Amino acid sequence: MVYGVILFPSIYFALRAEKKSKEKGLSVRLIPVPRHLSSDCGVCLRIPWEERETIHSLLKEGSVKVEGVHLL
Amino acid sequence: MIYLDNAATSWPKPPEVKEAMVRFMEEIGANPGRSGHLLSIEAARIIYETREILSTLFNVKDSSRIVFTLNATESINLALKGLIRPGDHIITSSMEHNSVMRPLRDLEKKGVELSVVPCSPKGELDSRDIEKKIQSRTRMIVLNHASNVTGTLLPLREVGRIAGEHGLLFLVDAAQTAGVYPIDMENDGIDLLAFTGHKSLYGPQGTGGLVIGERVNEKEMIPLKHGGTGSRSEFEEQPDFLPDRFESGTPNAVGIAGLLAGVRFVLKQGVEPIRRHESCLIEKLIEGFKEIPQITLYGPEEMKDRIATLSFNIENLSPSEVASLLEEEFGILCRPGLHCAPSAHRTIGTFPKGTVRFSLSAFTSDGEVKQSIEAVRHLLHQKD
Ligand SMILES: Cc1ncc(COP(=O)(O)O)c(C=O)c1O
Numbered sequence: 001m002v003y004g005v006i007l008f009p010s011i012y013f014a015l016r017a018e019k020k021s022k023e024k025g026l027s028v029r030l031i032p033v034p035r036h037l038s039s040d041c042g043v044c045l046r047i048p049w050e051e052r053e054t055i056h057s058l059l060k061e062g063s064v065k066v067e068g069v070h071l072l
Numbered sequence: 073m074i075y076l077d078n079a080a081t082s083w084p085k086p087p088e089v090k091e092a093m094v095r096f097m098e099e100i101g102a103n104p105g106r107s108g109h110l111l112s113i114e115a116a117r118i119i120y121e122t123r124e125i126l127s128t129l130f131n132v133k134d135s136s137r138i139v140f141t142l143n144a145t146e147s148i149n150l151a152l153k154g155l156i157r158p159g160d161h162i163i164t165s166s167m168e169h170n171s172v173m174r175p176l177r178d179l180e181k182k183g184v185e186l187s188v189v190p191c192s193p194k195g196e197l198d199s200r201d202i203e204k205k206i207q208s209r210t211r212m213i214v215l216n217h218a219s220n221v222t223g224t225l226l227p228l229r230e231v232g233r234i235a236g237e238h239g240l241l242f243l244v245d246a247a248q249t250a251g252v253y254p255i256d257m258e259n260d261g262i263d264l265l266a267f268t269g270h271k272s273l274y275g276p277q278g279t280g281g282l283v284i285g286e287r288v289n290e291k292e293m294i295p296l297k298h299g300g301t302g303s304r305s306e307f308e309e310q311p312d313f314l315p316d317r318f319e320s321g322t323p324n325a326v327g328i329a330g331l332l333a334g335v336r337f338v339l340k341q342g343v344e345p346i347r348r349h350e351s352c353l354i355e356k357l358i359e360g361f362k363e364i365p366q367i368t369l370y371g372p373e374e375m376k377d378r379i380a381t382l383s384f385n386i387e388n389l390s391p392s393e394v395a396s397l398l399e400e401e402f403g404i405l406c407r408p409g410l411h412c413a414p415s416a417h418r419t420i421g422t423f424p425k426g427t428v429r430f431s432l433s434a435f436t437s438d439g440e441v442k443q444s445i446e447a448v449r450h451l452l453h454q455k456d
Contacts, residue, residue, distance in 0.1 A: 010303035010316045011105030011113075012136055015120040032108030042302060043108045063134060065313065 002049040005031070006059070007038060007067040017045050020062045021055055028055070037070055046072070073403040074440045079220050079248060079381045079431030080407055081270045081277060085334065089274060092333035096326045104325050106302040115325050122332040123315070129335060129343075130265060130283055131256040137284045139318040140328060144247040145171040146296070147266035147282035150318060151243050152176065152214070154293040155264075158183030160211040165197050165226065166190045166419045167219045170412045172245055176214070185209065191419050194372050195224030199231050206234075212241040217249040221416040221427065222371030223354075223381035225253070232261025241288065247271060248379060251338045252347050252434075263287050272346075272433070273338060275331030278324045290314050297321060346434045350380035353432050353441045357382060360445035366452055370420050370427060380436075383420070383427035386452065391428045394451070398428075402447035406430050 008014045014030055021028040026047070033044045047055050052069055059066055075083050096118065102111035104119050123135040132138060141147045152175045156162065164176060166188050180186045187205040191197045202213060213235050218225045228244060235242035243264040246255055250265075251272030257265060262285060269279030284290055291312045298310045299320030311317050338346065355375055361367045366387040372378045386394050391408035398404040409426040410417050417423040430444065 009313055010301070010311070011116045012120065012123075012315055014105075015113075015117055016136075019120075030113050038306075042105065042305075043113055 003046050003072040004049040004052055004069060005034065005037070005044045005046050005072055006055070006069050007033065007044045008042075009065050009067055011042055013065045014043050014045055016062065017055075017059050017064045017066075020058055020064065021045070021047070024054075024058060026051055026055060034072070037068075073405065074444060076404060076406045076430040076432065076436070076440075076444065078271065078433035078436070079411075079429065082272060082274055082433045082435075084435055085274050085276070085330075086337040088333045088337060089276065089330045093276065093326050093330040096329035100325075100329075103322055104302075106322075118329050118332060119323065119325060122328050122335070125332060125335045125339065126281065126283075129251070129255075129339065130267075131258050132283055133258075133286070136314045137286070139282050139284065139315045140323055141280045141282060142278050142324070143270070143280040144245060144266045144268035147268075147280055148172055148214075148243070148245055149175050150282055150296050151264040151266060152179060152212075153296060154318075155241065155288070156184055156211060159209060161185040161187070161207055161209040162212050162214060163187045163189060163202055163205045163210060164214045165202075165216070167195050167197070167221070167224065167226070167416045168214070168216055168413065169220055169245065169247065169416070170414070171247070172214055172216065173413075173415055188415070191224075193420050194370070195219045195222040195416065195420060196372065196377070197226045197231075199227045199234060202231055203234050206238050206240070210238070210240055212243055214243045214245070216245040216247070217255070218253065218379045218381070219371070219413070219416055220248050220381060221383055221411050221413050221429070222420060223248075223378040223383075223431075224371050225249075225377055225379065228255075228260045228262070235263070236261045248381065251335070252343065252350060253379060254343055257283060257285060269327070269331040269334065273331060274334030274434075276327045279327040279331040282318070284314065290317055293317075295320065341434060347379075349434060350432050350436070351375040353436055353438065354378070354380040354382060356438070357430065357432075357441050357445065360441075361448070364449060364452065367448070370422065380432040382430050383422070384430075385422065385425075385427055386448070389455070391426045394428045397451055398447060401451070402443070404444055404447055
């Protein structure tokens with residue numbers, strides 16, 4: 001499976017994104033932000049890369065602030 | 073022992089509150105959202121769930137607009153000091169607790185103009201008196217939802233409507249009502265809701281929060297504290313987004329775990345059933361006291377106008393004498409004096425002596441109320 005990650009400005013939005021995605025039955029997981037992506041200490045949401053469009057619009061609908069989407 | 077000091081802090085708490093806190097200490101314990109590992113995420117999830125459940129309780133659309141504080145006092149300070157500037161005018165009532173009055177008096181010294189609208193001797197506010205005070209520089213109306221001295225409910229929705237019509241911010245001190253009286257950010261027209269966790273939300277002390285309504289621009293609101301938030305760590309400037317902007321430093325996560333269990337308890341019981349239970353008991357207390365001629369009761373008699381906090385005095389006895397006799401001889405714990413609200417006591421004519429206050433909770437029983445009435449009767453017999 002090819003994964004991507006979504007970065008957020010804060011843990012609050014990461015948890016909100018996780019909740020919104022899980023409600024739709026999407027298989028996502030909160031993981032530590034990979035070192036090469038950010039110097040920050042927080043978490044990000046790992047997503048199946050093929051679901052990125054679906055999840056992105058879901059998050060937009062749910063007013064989840066997103067900082068970026070990256071291929072893992 | 074009969075505990076009738078729930079307006080100061082509720083006790084006992086539902087057992088699940090302690091259990092949630094023990095579980096946090098034993099199984100989670102990590103710093104919420106700071107580190108990205110399993111336990112850190114789990115701690116953050118508890119705080120997230122608490123925001124979510126509180127947004128259900130208060131009808132908040134976006135739970136990121138709830139920020140956690142230590143208590144209602146900190147929330148009120150954050151709202152006032154964060155938004156009010158010299159030259160602004162604020163309207164409040166004469167029934168306020170010092171957690172509102174003192175920050176307002178401090179702002180007054182710094183060039184803020186303050187109008188304190190007098191309430192009736194029962195602590196009632198006529199919303200038209202608020203409207204009359206509005207002028208061009210008025211920025212905010214600040215009111216408690218219910219008085220911690222008389223239990224009087226203030227007309228939130230009417231004042232919320234007035235604030236909305238005049239484009240003013242409406243700050244509500246819900247320390248005494250959150251959890252026991254319905255509160256609706258949208259329909260009550262509230263812009264800023266200060267609540268405390270340790271009273272009718274049945275959480276532990278050291279928990280509380282401020283709901284920041286959509287009409288408040290958080291970017292223009294100055295935090296009380298600046299510091300680490302676990303987000304945007306590469307920048308030295310404070311984040312401008314909610315909730316992080318106002319949540320610097322490691323939060324009281326174990327306390328919030330307890331608060332989550334407390335709010336779950338409230339929602340499981342239901343705000344309305346809890347209110348009915350307490351109203352029914354306070355009505356009995358009032359009926360019982362009305363038959364004792366030496367007692368003066370304060371505040372409204374009708375249940376629809378009050379919460380289950382009752383002030384009274386006994387002829388020829390000081391409030392502190394009454395309280396210590398009740399404790400020593402009958403094991404009844406209550407609170408005498410001014411209840412941190414000198415202005416409210418001036419309004420009802422009991423300053424500086426104060427009153428004796430009985431305040432109930434979801435755990436107060438019918439038997440305890442009956443025993444308390446009997447205890448007061450006995451006390452009067454002994455005195456004769
Ligand atoms: C009406 C009112 N406002 C504010 C407060 C302050 O609450 P806290 O002590 O939790 O900050 C209290 C309780 O003490 C209160 O009764």
